[in-house]
């Protein structure tokens with residue numbers, strides 16, 4: 430029997446997003462919006478930087494870290510931002 434996937438419950442999850450920009454670390458607070466978490470302020474400007482997303486299933490739990498290299502520059506090939514680039518060559 431298939432078990433339904435548990436929905437993510439932002440109520441207990443603790444998510445911290447830290448942008449490691451060339452100007453230093455910027456912590457971006459996330460606020461629940463329905464089933465999603467949205468950043469309550471815009472991401473820092475800049476061409477490319479690393480974003481560290483730290484997720485705790487519940488407050489006090491061992492955190493899981495996800496590192497994302499975010500490149501906000503626009504790709505000359507597809508006109509998408511580099512992090513959303515749809516080109517196959519790169």
Ligand SMILES: [Zn+2]
Nearest residue numbers: 504507514516
């Ligand atoms: Zn592209």
